[in-house]
Amino acid sequence: MKVDFERAIEEIKRRGSKRVGIQLPDGLRRRTFEIAEEIERRTDAEVIISGNTCFGACDIDLHLLHETDLLVHFAHSPIGEMNKVLFVSVTQEFEIEDLMKEALSILGKRVSVVTTAQHFGVLEKAKKMLEESGRDVIIKKPRRSPNPGHILGCDFSAVAENSDILFIGTGDFHALGISLFTEKDVVVLDPLKNEVRVVNAEKMKRKRYLIVSKCFEAKKFGIIVSSKPYQKRLSLARTLRDKAKKKGLRAEIIYLDTILYETLLNFDADAYVNTACPRFTYDDAELHPKPVITPEEFLVVLGEKKLEEVGVDQM
Ligand code: SF4
Structure with missing residues (x-):
């Protein structure tokens, strides 16, 4: 897991923030102390940790925001501008070659590739492999996020029309949403389970x-x-x-x-x-x-x- 610490530190120093709130999703909370201590060691800021939910970029701890000069929100991409909120990426790098070979065997000529914020790092690699295999690849800019190919549970507009769909990510929630949106099968490349599967929302x-x-x-x-x-x-x-x-x-x-x-x-x-x-x-x-x-x-x-x-x- 790669946390973009440098961006957080740089911005805290640039703004001269004295009291900084940090907000982390559940999956990252095991590293809360490490992150807080790193910020305190490298800046003049006092850190206060949000204990409230952090389900997405929409889930800003407004109470803590009022108590601090800057709120650093980890692991989600912004879906709107907020003056005192800094979004810091956390990405997971993994090898996709073998899984991509499997996905290629079921994908058609035109492929729309989408993913969640944690997996932006592998989007380009997937695109390159698809193009090398002769596929037309579409990585489309969605409505709510500035990042092409970004899927949110509340916005599936990154999925292109008239194409097969490759979703890189974990769990079935996003894939089922895409399938409901498009009424199509979704090829899921799941780095956590290390598998490729096809998800369809008919049962749902x-x-x-x-x-x-x-x-x-x-x-x-x-x-x-x-x-x-x-x-x-x-x-x-x-x-x-x-x-x-x-x-x-x-x-x-x-x-x-x-x-x-x-x-x-x-x-x-x-x-x-x-x-x-x-x-x-x-x-x-x-x-x-x-x-x-x-x-x-x-x-x-x-x-x-x-x-x-x-x-x-x-x-
Ligand atoms: S799906 Fe949308 S509304 Fe729900 S937590 Fe994610 S960003 Fe927020």
């Missing part, structure tokens, strides 16, 4: 149909809004609430920071519409105590859309 789609169908009996809807910057869709939530009320349903907006199943249990809604991070809607959906649906799925419940027309939730 059927599960979504089941969850939405449960909402037809619901009378009370909680419309979830997150206070996190770049996740907040308050005006959408207000529109949905008003539409629901017009249809005679009960609907209220629930505004919170981090969405937890336990928090939702205390409310007396029959179902929830999530306008915050789509990951909460899709991940472990079958474990949700009450159905959680996307804004578009809610339009199906309201009779304004057909289920077959619903795409993946994006911001």
Whole structure:
């Protein structure tokens, strides 16, 4: 794992920051003390560590930001400008040659390559191998990130049309999202499992149909809004609430920071519409105590859309 320390140190010195907050995702927290001590040793700054969630670039610890001159947010790429926030990359280098050979055997002539922030380092290598094998390669700039080929769980616009898709990354969340978005198979090159697999969202789609169908009996809807910057869709939530009320349903907006199943249990809604991070809607959906649906799925419940027309939730 390569942390771009030099960028953090340089920027802290350049700004003359005296109190610096640091924010790290779970996977990097084992190195929190090492990172804090390195900053304190090489600059004049005092470091304060955020203990709050750090799920993505949208998840800025605003409280800590107010207490500090600079907040250094590790491992995510920016999805918007914030004055006192510095995004520092953490990349994982790995050999892709053998896995790429396997992926090449199933990819067609035109290939769209996408990845997450941690794996930007191998994007160029993958592109080169694909081109050497005669493929046309597309690495497209998405809407929310400045980095071509960057996939977020809330933005799949880096995937090019009319192409096969190669996703370099771990887990199935992003690949399933891409498949929902494109209605195609996704070839996953997974450096953690050291394998190439094909992911398709057909099963997930059927599960979504089941969850939405449960909402037809619901009378009370909680419309979830997150206070996190770049996740907040308050005006959408207000529109949905008003539409629901017009249809005679009960609907209220629930505004919170981090969405937890336990928090939702205390409310007396029959179902929830999530306008915050789509990951909460899709991940472990079958474990949700009450159905959680996307804004578009809610339009199906309201009779304004057909289920077959619903795409993946994006911001
Ligand atoms: S909203 Fe969710 S998917 Fe989008 S950047 Fe934030 S954590 Fe990631």
